[in-house]
Amino acid sequence: MDRDTLRREVKDLLASGLRLQVASGDIPDDAPIFGEALGLDSIDALELVVLVEDRFHVSIPDEEVGRRAFGSVNALVDFILAERPG
Amino acid sequence: MPRRVVITGLGVVCALGGDVPALAAGLAEGRCGIGPLTLFPYRGRCRSAAQVPEAVAAGALPSATARRLSRPDRFALAAAAEACRAAGLDAGLRRAAALAVGATTGGMFETEEVYRRRRAGEERRFRLSRVLGTPLSTAAAAVSQALGIYGPQATLSTACSSSALALALAADAIRRGQARVALALGTDGLCRLTYAGFDALQALDPDRCRPFDRDRRGLSLGEGAAALVLEDAEHAHARGARARAALLGHGTATDAHHPTAPHPEGRGALAALRAALAAAELPPEAIDYVNAHGTGTPQNDAMEVGVLRAVLGRRLARVPLSATKSQLGHCLGAAGAIEAAVTVLALDEGIVPPTVGLRAPDPAWADLDLVCTPGRHAPLGAALTSSYGFGGHNVTLVLGRAEGR
Numbered sequence: 001m002d003r004d005t006l007r008r009e010v011k012d013l014l015a016s017g018l019r020l021q022v023a024s025g026d027i028p029d030d031a032p033i034f035g036e037a038l039g040l041d042s043i044d045a046l047e048l049v050v051l052v053e054d055r056f057h058v059s060i061p062d063e064e065v066g067r068r069a070f071g072s073v074n075a076l077v078d079f080i081l082a083e084r085p086g
Numbered sequence: 087m088p089r090r091v092v093i094t095g096l097g098v099v100c101a102l103g104g105d106v107p108a109l110a111a112g113l114a115e116g117r118c119g120i121g122p123l124t125l126f127p128y129r130g131r132c133r134s135a136a137q138v139p140e141a142v143a144a145g146a147l148p149s150a151t152a153r154r155l156s157r158p159d160r161f162a163l164a165a166a167a168e169a170c171r172a173a174g175l176d177a178g179l180r181r182a183a184a185l186a187v188g189a190t191t192g193g194m195f196e197t198e199e200v201y202r203r204r205r206a207g208e209e210r211r212f213r214l215s216r217v218l219g220t221p222l223s224t225a226a227a228a229v230s231q232a233l234g235i236y237g238p239q240a241t242l243s244t245a246c247s248s249s250a251l252a253l254a255l256a257a258d259a260i261r262r263g264q265a266r267v268a269l270a271l272g273t274d275g276l277c278r279l280t281y282a283g284f285d286a287l288q289a290l291d292p293d294r295c296r297p298f299d300r301d302r303r304g305l306s307l308g309e310g311a312a313a314l315v316l317e318d319a320e321h322a323h324a325r326g327a328r329a330r331a332a333l334l335g336h337g338t339a340t341d342a343h344h345p346t347a348p349h350p351e352g353r354g355a356l357a358a359l360r361a362a363l364a365a366a367e368l369p370p371e372a373i374d375y376v377n378a379h380g381t382g383t384p385q386n387d388a389m390e391v392g393v394l395r396a397v398l399g400r401r402l403a404r405v406p407l408s409a410t411k412s413q414l415g416h417c418l419g420a421a422g423a424i425e426a427a428v429t430v431l432a433l434d435e436g437i438v439p440p441t442v443g444l445r446a447p448d449p450a451w452a453d454l455d456l457v458c459t460p461g462r463h464a465p466l467g468a469a470l471t472s473s474y475g476f477g478g479h480n481v482t483l484v485l486g487r488a489e490g491r
Contacts, residue, residue, distance in 0.1 A: 019153040043154070046214050054210055 007077050009055075014073075017051040018044050033070040045070070052076070058083040091257045092329035092488055094322050095173025095315035096427045097165035097271075100414045101136035101308055104146050105168055110431055112413065113439040116459040119414050120294040120306045125195070125276050132290040135276055136308030136415025151232065156193030156219030159228045161311035161420075162273035166229045169269065169313035174327055177234055184237040184265035186256040187226040188248030188272040190419035193219025195277035225273050237265050243419065245475030246379075247338075248272060249312070250422025254336040254481060256316045266321040272423030273311035280418065281307060287346060295382030295416075297409035297441050298391075298456050300448045305381040308415020312423035314430070329488035331430040334368065334468065337361025341478025348385055348474055352393040355472065358480040359397050366484035368468060370398045373405055373484075375438055375469040377429045380409025381416055386474065391451055406464065408457040412442040422473035422481060429471045429485050438462045 001009075007029065014033070015024035022038060031037045034045060048070065049060045058080055060066050069079040098105065101119025102112030112119065123135040143157060146164035155163065170180060200216045203209040218224065223241045230239060238259060242251045249272020256268035284290050284307060291304040322329055339357035341349040348355065363370060379390055394402050410428045411417075417424050432438060440461035447456045468486040475481075 019149070021149050043214060043218070050211050050213055 003077060003081070006080060007073060010073055010076055010080070013051055013055060014038070018047060027073060029074050030072045032072055033076065056080045056084050089261050089263065090319035091260050091316050091333045092319045092322050093314050093331045093333060093430050094317045094327040094329055095169040095171070095175070096330065096430060097168030097172065097313040098310065098424060098427055099138060099142065099146060099161040099164050100310035100417070100424060101138055102414065104142035104164060106172070106427070109427070110435070113428065113431065113461070114437060116440045116442050116461055117413065118294065118442045119308070123276070123281070126278055128278070128281060130282065130285045132285055132292045134292070134294055134306055135281070136306055137276060138309055154215050154218055155228055156196045156224065157275040157309070158189060158192060158273040158311065159219055159225045161275065161309070162187070162225040162271055162313070163228055163232055165273070165311040165313040166233060166269060166271055169315050170233055173315035173317070175267065175315065179267055180234050181236050182265065182267065183235050184256060184259045184268035185226055185230055185235050185239045186252035186268065186270045187229070187241045188243070188250070188252035188419050188422060189222050189225055189241065190243055190245060190248055190274055191277055191280055192222040192224060193217070194279050195275050196220070198278050229271070235269065244479035245477055246416065246418050246421055247473035247475035247479045247481040248419040248422065250426065250473035250481035250483060251338065253314060253316070253333065253423060253426055253483060254338060257333050257336060260316055260318050266318045268316045269313055270316055270423060271311060271313035272420035274309055274417055274419040276307060276309045289383055291382060294443055295411060296443045296445070297378065297380035297382040297412050298387055298447055298451065299444050300446050302382045302384060302387060304383050305411065306415040308411070308417040309420070310414065310417050310424060311420050312427040314423060314426060330434040331488050332486045334484040334486045335362050335364070335366030336481065336483045337365060338481045340480065343478050346476050348389045349478060350389060352389040354478050354480040355389065355393045355474055356396055358482040359393055359470070359472065362470070362482040362484045363397070368484060371401050372468050373398060373401070373470055374466040375432060376405055376407040377425050377432065377469060377471040378407055378409045379472045379474045380411055380441065382409070382411065387448070390472070391454070403453045404455060406438045406455045406457045406462070408439055408441045408461070410439065412444065413439070425471045425473070426483055426485065429469050433466050433469055433485060433487050436463055436465045438464050438466070
């Protein structure tokens with residue numbers, strides 16, 4: 001899967017999985033996922049771990065990895081590309 | 087002198103619409119909110135329910151607020167916000183208010199969906215957001231957080247009398263001087279557990295319920311929420327709030343008899359009714375309208391008429407009697423608050439809502455004034471509304487016109 005397709009999939013997962021008001025196309029590429037833009041909270045963080053792990057078969061075992069993976073949409077795409085099996 | 091409790095705001099979500107004007111219009115037109123059950127697939131004897139229309143359920147709140155709330159919590163929040171708006175409660179008044187909530191199944195529908203998804207292989211793991219609404223206490227938490235209510239709070243669960251009891255305890259909090267303003271609300275949503283349970287008990291009418299009809303075969307389940315702002319009458323008067331009715335008294339008593347059936351002579355219901363009239367300091371002759379529990383099961387309606395006869399005597403023949411459940415179904419934990427709201431509208435607007443679908447009254451009650459469609463207009467001074475829960479939890483409220491506020 002190329003980077004653009006994966007980025008779109010990640011944004012769709014954010015918008016639908018967390019039931020956001022923001023349209024998937026309006027989610028910024030480089031802003032922190034848990035910053036001001038999306039208004040997410042700590043419950044969303046727990047949710048997102050499960051959603052990303054299940055969808056992309058990667059593991060986010062602790063907060064440190066989570067902080068890196070959820071730095072931005074682009075950071076999450078990089079994380080998935082680097083970590084996922086096969 | 088004891089404090090008088092008045093009702094200064096109403097809010098409602100039900101099968102007939104998402105606010106009080108929609109309910110009032112549905113009552114006046116004698117509309118029936120019972121239709122096909124579409125919330126979940128169900129293969130059993132029955133497939134009808136008084137379901138909150140999807141447009142109402144979805145439109146009740148902004149999606150950012152609603153995204154993790156269960157249906158009953160969304161209903162509760164929409165009704166509570168409407169009631170506070172109608173009562174003109176600003177942030178300061180809400181801050182000190184008490185909150186009492188009645189509910190029976192909380193986020194059961196959403197919890198069922200978690201298991202369905204897992205069994206269907208749609209989700210491998212439990213997701214936190216899907217079960218956040220499971221506890222009964224989440225409605226009160228959502229309402230207090232959204233509206234800034236910081237006073238004493240309780241969630242009550244006494245089956246189908248839960249929110250009538252919430253009203254009773256909220257009124258007590260005001261009479262004791264514990265709060266000047268209290269929000270009482272009831273909320274419940276349709277779910278498989280309730281639907282299959284009542285079906286297994288053979289308590290559901292496969293068509294739609296017909297309370298007090300000779301052909302009544304059971305109840306219809308409903309869902310929704312109602313919220314009532316209760317207030318110390320002097321406090322309401324001082325701030326210029328209009329009282330729509332007064333909560334004159336309440337009585338509660340228990341059957342201690344059977345898990346689902348009422349005591350055949352209505353032991354607890356009778357005690358609750360007598361206690362309510364005594365608390366209101368009203369003789370039976372003062373009652374002008376009875377908003378019955380009226381589920382439409384053979385047992386309830388027979389027990390209920392027996393209890394009313396025992397207390398109101400010959401007066402009963404001249405008291406219009408109707409059952410809101412014929413229009414909104416049995417909303418379980420929400421029923422007491424919804425029917426109290428209907429009774430407030432009846433008193434305030436001088437309307438007697440009908441028992442919709444009542445065609446041929448049970449011949450045993452030929453002497454009674456059972457109100458059929460389309461209902462009628464009549465000035466009312468005082469009214470009863472009763473809620474009888476499984477396990478024998480009985481609550482009767484006495485409501486009156488707001489004059490003297």
